[in-house]
Amino acid sequence: MLLEPGTTCWRVERTPRAAVIIDMADYFTAAKAAMLKARRSIYFLNWAFDPDTAFDPQPGGENPESDLIGAFLKQLAETKPELDIRLLCWKASLPISATQNFFTLKDRKCFVGTTVSMKLDGSLPLGASHHQKMIVIDDCFAFCGGGDIVPDRWDTPCHEDGDARRLQKKRKCYPSRHELMSAVEGPAARALGELFRERWKRATGEEIALPERPLRYSPWPACLKANLGPVAAGISRTQSAYRDAPELRENEALFLAMIAQARKLIYIENQYMTSPIMAEALAARLEEPDGPEVVLISTLHCPSWFDQMTMDRTRSAFLKRLELSNKHRRLHAFCPVTAGGKIIIVHAKLAIIDDDVVRIGSTNLNNRSSGYDTECDLTLEASAPGAATARLQIKALRNQEIAHWLGVQAKDVEAAVAKGGGLGPAIALLQAGGAPRLQRLEPQPLGPLATFIAAHHIGDPIERADAWRPWRRRRAMAAKLRAQKRKLASAGLRTPRTGAIKRVV
Template sequence: MPQLTSGHEITLLRNGEQFFPALISAIDASVDEVRLETYIFHFDRSGESVAHALVCAAQRGARVYLVMDGIGSPPVPPQWVQTFAQAGVSWQCFSPLGRLGLLVPVRWRRLHRKLCVVDGRVAFCGGINILDDRWDMHQGALESPRLDFAVQVKGPLVREIHQAMLQFWTRLQATKAIEHLAFEQARQTLKQGKVAVLPDAAAHKHDMGLRAAFLVRDNVRNRTRIERAYCKAIADAREEVLIANAYFLPGRKLRHALMHAAQRGVSVRLLLQGRYESFLQFHAYRPVYGKLLAAGVEIFEYKLGFLHAKVAVIDREWATVGSSNLDPLSLLLAREANVVVESRPFASQLRTELLHELQTHASPLVAQTHAQRPWTQRCLDHLAFAAVRCFLFLTENRY
């Protein structure tokens, strides 16, 4: 289980409206280094503002490193390729599809985490992509901003986040060197990435008892850290479990943890995506709702706009904010990152935000209504669910 440590200052950021000004302000104040990872980097108004801040940082002499996912991000516009090159911004596209696309199973492993570290003094982690709140890659312009969260982190935890990003960058560089048969260069690159050269981040004196941990999920040592953290916190819950998650298809262990919590009298409420985004997203998740509802779990579907949050609050003290959905893609294949916070003030703030959305912009899912949905919809649900099971079989993962 994650070791929670003290001495951190963690600020909750809601939506791009709060996230982008904080991120750009930190980059604008950079002196030595900026590292940014994201699933989607879209060169819309918000994306260009971040890109401009990165370019200015590089022109001032800061080292700037950017990684974006090869599926999530559209191609970088040619003018920005040139601008990055002229400014000295180092950027990579993680695992481009190539000619065979998703027919190659290794391509299913995506970079889904959203992280940034500036000068080793401030970090960002959450679910917010470099994408305008009112724009969707598939739906176009949105009437309402998507609901999402991130955190700004100061203190010792920044060093852990920086180390994870440094290791990932050096592995990408080493992989590129190996592809070009530069084995000695690859060995030296990996060696350089083992130790982050950073000043010790000072602990904040007024953290009011806040403790935190940084969790990553990858396909090497940290395959189940985020899922196990959820299961442990839910198993320990005494009063309340409140989860908001965009793509929710939990595995057996997590489903049982939620059902057992509800059956022992814990209030378990889930705020889930209520709008159609894709066939699998809308249909594959619904077959698991029946058992959860029967066990006493309350499910609410968000209706105002698109839900993109991946957060939770348990017993008004334990909270997590990050990039990890509770579905097979996030918990079995993608690179994810969450921050876990143990703090009543922080948890209460996030809980207030979630309860407001749940009570004003969501509709409860009634067990009887769910069971009596049209047979055509039930057929589509089970067809989509079977497709996910087939996908899991191909990946040779138990879930």
């Protein structure tokens, strides 16, 4: 078992059924349907929340007000006055809020004079962000993943070029975007409700009572197909030390344990790939003669100038480190594009290990997601009873995800893996003779400024102590890696065979 409370996760609960939702079109539809079933409470945690987000965008952005989530929640509060509706979002600085249509100002204005309680959470160190994304309904059902509720997150698994439903009010079509969310019910959802209550109390000082008895029903929407379960659901957190809140690095420990345990496959989709700790762990597995395949998917380049200067440069160092260890040729790194060759922004945070574990959440593969920002991941692990069935379900999810990238059927992926002997060769077989939808992602040459940024991880602190002291960062990384290896070993989990953090730029 990878899920070890106190080490790789906070809690492990069973969920009778679970779903992995590919892209936000289906998520928004399912979220609206589930909220309409709510009887007692609806709780949101988000990095960003825009009340003008449409559940079902129409071409040109011409949506009725009733289809916008802000108006929907206000109407729901009026028709069901017994509902306790609360939203907790990061109190973002004005420059960051400006990149998301000033959501912090719009949120508060939208819900003034209603029973919907909207709060902005600034209870964290300067420069850190609250990055968790979830909706908890009646402590019976919950979504958790990487998608925020903002208009430009919406897309379908087809990622169509020029989809008029992605047309903004300024008549500009925003880029295709890939997101993933998970859905659980029962004890796992109740635990996510407890996590919300902890955050709410820390941010506002108000304590929300936990219901003594859960409601004997499930708001699971009819439009959402369960594709996993029953399975063990682990909840892993990241939290920076702040006032009386301790530092939590469960997500980092879980990543290291997952990489160390993999036998055949490590499949990761992530927005940012910059952490030297993770690079060392992956490189060690690539150096093993009989180690697992490592398949990585990320965006060709970040959409924002700041991220291009920081995260993209440092990702090149990450990839270079892996290439130096790829003597057995088991590394496969890709960036997805549309049928027309335009980039698809990979904002999803997904990891699949063999056929045993699927992990979805808000945690990036960078330094700040390991210990500086606030994160939450949900990991679904095949375990008794029903482990054999769960493994087949996880394999099916992996095939479905790859199929969605390549525009083929899941059965085609399954056949190609059997023929090619691995996921990387299977992708090559499926793309042969056609336009490659997954292009090679390779490290880029770095000039003097980019080398300095990558070497010191500018904009990507490892913890609060080095947040504004980048010269301390490399020593902090090595110390954190040693501490995590000791913690994993004491919990009886396999530890990654890594040396000191290497300088590779």
